[in-house]
Amino acid sequence: MGRSFEQYQKRKLISSYFSVVLSIGLVLFLLGALGLLLLNTKKMADHFKEQITISLFLKDSAKEVEVDQLLKSLEVMEYTKLATYVSKEAAAEKHSEEIGENFLEFLGYNPLKNSIDIQLNADFVSPEQIEEIAAELSKKKHVDEVSYDKPLVGLLSENVKRISFWILVASAVFTFIAMLLINSSIRLSIYSKRFIIKTMQMVGATKTFIRRPFIWTNVKLGMLGAILALLGLGGVLYYLDQNFPEMDLFHDIPQLAILFGSVFVLGVLISWISTYMAAQRFLNLRTDELYY
Structure with missing residues (x-):
């Protein structure tokens, strides 16, 4: 017991x-x-901030050597994490995959432009800083247009x-x-x-x-x-x-x-x-x- x-x-x-x-x-x-x-x-x-991309659409008159020089100058900027050249042919192929049909056959020509996509370092991703960077990039000689998702940057x-x-x-x-x-x-x-x-x-x-x-x-x-x-x-x-x-x-x-x-x-x-x-x-x- x-x-x-x-x-x-x-x-x-x-x-x-x-x-x-x-x-x-x-x-x-x-x-x-x-x-x-x-x-x-x-x-x-x-x-998530470093997924934000600024796209620089280049003028058709820009030569290959000039594009290479621009790309190299962007790669050494302190706000750049990665800079990638995207030809208009590659952009058209990607867009065709996204929409599920070949729009080039319908249009008969490629309306897209050669571009450089820039992924920014996280410390530079804020509405004010990206606005300044975009304004600076738009002044470059061979850049026709600068584009980024402004609402997404503010929301993020x-x-x-x-x-x-x-x-x-x-x-x-x-x-x-x-x-x-x-x-x-x-x-x-x-x-x-x-x-x-x-x-x-x-x-x-x-x-x-x-x-x-x-x-x-x-x-x-x-x-x-x-x-x-x-x-x-x-x-x-x-x-x-x-x-x-x-x-x-x-x-x-x-x-x-x-x-x-x-x-x-x-x-x-x-x-x-x-x-x-x-x-x-x-x-x-x-x-x-x-x-x-």
Whole structure:
């Protein structure tokens, strides 16, 4: 009978520890994922910004040598990420594929112009800067017309600012919620041992002596939860890197190391503080208050 009760208590204790580790792990995983999103917000924003293209339509009188010189001069500009020459034949072929029919047969001639497509560096993608760049490019000798999607540029810049702001707000709110959830899990775990705490106190044990094993146990659980969260984050990073290599998530290893280290330290720190506060609360209760 005594052995069965002992096994029951052991299973109950393991179940309690497992619950705390799982709660801490899930909360830290979500917090780490949000941190990962926050760190990569600029990178993702830059990726979308660099898809913006300025098209320079060239005059028919422009010679091949002059076009090559213009292309080379554009490639060395600080705002240029990539400059590509597109012949009117290639443009016609691409347009035919998009509309699903050969419009050259219908028209009898090619109305398109040779062009140079410029993809800009992300730092230069804003309505004001692109307007200045377009004005400068339109003055070049062999350029007939400069074209870009002006509404898209404005919409992209506005949305990037809005999303960045709300991610910061969400990060702050979620960090606070994470602390509450971890604190609640640890507090419930210590609540089940409140009578043991009071008994130890009544036989003369000091508060420090009583708190120490609870703090050490929950700090270890916090470490296990943090490791669980980091394994999950590592899996997510690997999956994203395999399926979206253009995001180059493993490019900045020190940044990832700081994020992973922060998640681990946060798990340990919150566990320590929550255990200290919960244990202190039950140490300060009167015996008759333990039943409420």
